[in-house]
Amino acid sequence: MGIEYLIVVLIGLMVIGALIAIEMRDLLGSVIALGAVGFALGVIDLLLGAPDLAITQVVVEVFALVLLIRAVRTREDTSTQQPRDTLRTGIVLLAGGLLLAAVFAALVSAGHMPAFGEPILAGGANVPPGVSADYLANAAKETGAANTVMAVLLDYRAYDTLGEATVIFAAVLGTYALLRHIGRKSDRPGGAEPEEAAR
16 A cells, blocks of 8 residues: 555656646746656656666656756747636646546446556456466467566567667657757857867
């Protein structure tokens, strides 16, 4: 039950961080609040036993945070302040909360929500027998891998792992492309960077 309470607390912090990101007038503060939401999601993934998702989330969040902070620090703020409609925001949040509560109550009453921590494919009253035991028993001879976790990641879930690696690679490549200085044209006369002009 301790993990459940911790996850609920993290979800609450994510909601608070999202509201801060929306309502804060300082753009840099909004970016930092948004980064906190992403890191909390990574911790939730880790607590739920999905370290591959947690690693992907944290890596992409770090690069996205670096890019957004750089964009915020280098942009010129030409926006105009608009009055906030607090009543409308409150009504939307209340309606969203009621919708989530209704969906959760409907799923629980219908018996489709498994107990927290119980694998959905582990078998049960309304679920066919699970595949976990089959993976453990046959992974070595079907894939030739000595490690069952690696067999699942690189054989049974190869496309999913490839997608995660592609997301990380794209985030790294995009960050490098935006942060590099060599070869970038300058606004100075002559189009050269100060270091290059000194040479």
